[in-house]
Amino acid sequence: MIQEKELVRGLSTAEAERRLKTFGLNELSHKKRVSPIIIFFSQFNDFMVWVLMTATVISGLMGEKADAITILIIIIINGILGFIQEFKTEKSLEALKSLAAPTCKVYRDGNVQVISAKNLTLGDIIILESGDRVPADGELVQCNSLMVDESLLTGESVGVNKGLGKKESNLYMGTTVLKGKGLIKVTQVGMKTEMGNIANLLQNIEEEKSPLKERLESLGKVLVFICLGICAVVTALGILRGNDLAEMFLLGVSLAVAAIPEGLPAIVTVSLALGVSRMLKRNALVRKLPAVETLGCTSVICSDKTGTLTQNKMTVKEVYMNERIYNVNQEKLPSNPMLARAFVFCNDTNYNFGEKDVEKALYGDPTETALIKLFFREIGALRGFLSMSHRVYDIPFDSSRKMMSVIVKENGKETCYIKGAPERLLERCSHIYEEGKVKTLTYQKKKQIISFVEAMSNRALRCLAAAYKDSNLERGEDLEKNLIFIGVAGIIDPPRPEVKDAVLRCRLAGIKPIMITGDHKNTAYAIAKELNICNTIDQVMTGEEIEVISDKELFSKVQKTRVFARVSPSHKLRIVKAFKKNSNIVAMTGDGVNDAPAIKEADIGVSMGVSGTDVTKEASSMILMDDNFATIVAAVEEGRTIYSNIRKFIRYLLSCNLGEVLTMFLASIFYLPTPLAPIQILFVNLATDGLPAIALGVDPADKDIMKQKPREKTESVFSRGLTEKIMVRGSLIGVCTLLSFLVGIHFGFDLNTSRTLALSTLVMSQLIHVFECRSERHSIFEIKFLTNPYLVIAVCTSITMLCLILYVPFLSKIFHTTALTIGQWLIVLFFSGTIALINSVYLYIKVK
């Protein structure tokens, strides 16, 4: 066996780097990335684009060369825009994947380091704890009650006990630690591992399709048929009127290309991906893209207390022993060697040997380090005590039992030390250690201790009791019975300062914040009350109460409950189910290995980036990089913003496209000359569909987005009047464009000038409408333009493009336009602006 010292030194960085070069990265077969060239060409892999190209080439051959070349250039520019979008989306999703990549704890250069699992190499010493995914094949070199789930390899879902014996000492990549702790020395990495042999089981970030995107795709198909139908009518009527066949065909196809909202699903992905990177800036890492949509519907957030609502900065504040409570900050704690031993020995805190400062060198569960910090001085020789070598046996802490036990050998004598939730320990104690003497623990005394603990809990203290007994393991006696009670430590863990505000924001947004904790009812209540999560003690329910009621009763009780205390992970699953049955969309946090089922069951499973286990991270759809409750609320806000932005650009794109189609359709059924040439239609598509729509996708949140109720998950994206808005506004754009064309003809302008009027009116109406789309409830006057500078830039770019094709002689020749005079611009602005003005005044009055 390797010596302890050698173990905790691990490899040196230089040696690890050398080995990494020799043995390669610890990765299973890499998925091939889609090459940018393929992404570029896929932009043109669209049936209608091919038809348009063919029509263009034919018309080019028949004479209209300039037109044909310009159309091809427009198609290519459109393709480049699409490519940039898709490439950026790919890149940011790629970056997210690498962020979500697994990490592990290893000893390197004598320190514990958290490294990316892919940088592991042969000989590395990995620290494994319950909930960890084993990152490479390795051999156990140290082991404490280690149990591993190897079902991924063997298919058998029974936990396998591991030990330093021959066969049980091998651990395999991809398996998970269910219980205990251990150190392994890496023996194989990457494709050479057992897992490498069955690499098809590779667990990647799941690439689920967004339901909204799917729905939009199927809507897109319907719209394609409608558009094609209308375009066919426009083309046929044109031909019947004796217009040039090729010209009419090109017109029909151009209209189809412009009107079919083929970009819609793509923009959904872009805005989801952009939203995901915005969320990351606010410390929420989304693992599954569809979760972004669901986040916006969240109506209940069930949150752990420790570390999520509180700071997880634990300090022992009070200690109960010898029949009284000591306030650690105000008085000196009398010596109590048994209490100090129990809290220091029965403790899994690790020690960083590379660090000089003793307090900084301690790392591990903050509850446990808090105990060590208070009691180690009494014991001294901290390093020695912390090393696991003198521990003979242990039962690790587990949140269902709420206890931890160890047997320690000191001077040849074995003693069992236990720490855990006071009431759990008290029921196992028969004696008490007071003033250095062991006495019988009477019923009266137990009651007295319980009332002291209640008083401490009422002061929001997290209480841990300690007990001991001589070890009787060999006699087969139950280790955790007939214990000698020693005392209780009351630990303060202050709430995170930002949580109170986040709770208030939840309330305003119609979301119920719920606390779920393993802690004592009174402690939970005290903290929940301080955070405004609950007001009265009858809003608190305990695990014991949950245990004795049926699912049906729980279903009705959860409605009024705000705090669940002393719960086990198994209760969490029932709680999620009960909330879901009440038609809630539930976000649920979890960190421990046993939380995974509840996290999976929740609509949004949330895991902890800092303290979470690999298993919960893999089950979750979102990881909180800072373990903070406020981050969930921020993510919900982003989720709502993204959804509302998706609605914004759907509204914009569809009403604009409707306007375009209607202009042409009305003209053809009323036997009017065609108001727009094919090349002009394509120009409108280029100038208005791309940049402004994407800019809408990154619109900042509406100021009252967190003041509305959560939307229903089943709600259609067109609900709440969106269809009407699209229909009315789209029709008005179409009618106004046609009217401006007719006014041109009425004033005796030539066809090109009238068409230029129509073209400019169409572009300008859309560019004005894009600002209207920024809010569903507020008028254009109330929107602060500069809050979305991208949109302002996009719109200015589009206007510049329009001016270029009107005033640059070479371009105006290609686009068959004329240089509009000021008077003609007034006509354009009248037709494009009036509707927006009327609509805004109406909204302004309605909202006031």
Ligand code: ATP
């Ligand atoms: P949350 O779910 O909010 O994180 P929690 O961290 O308070 O809750 P647990 O970690 O399950 O929940 O702790 C429940 C109880 O178990 C605590 O109140 C404490 O009495 C006891 N306990 C906590 N940590 C330990 C530990 N390391 N060893 C022994 N007992 C512990």
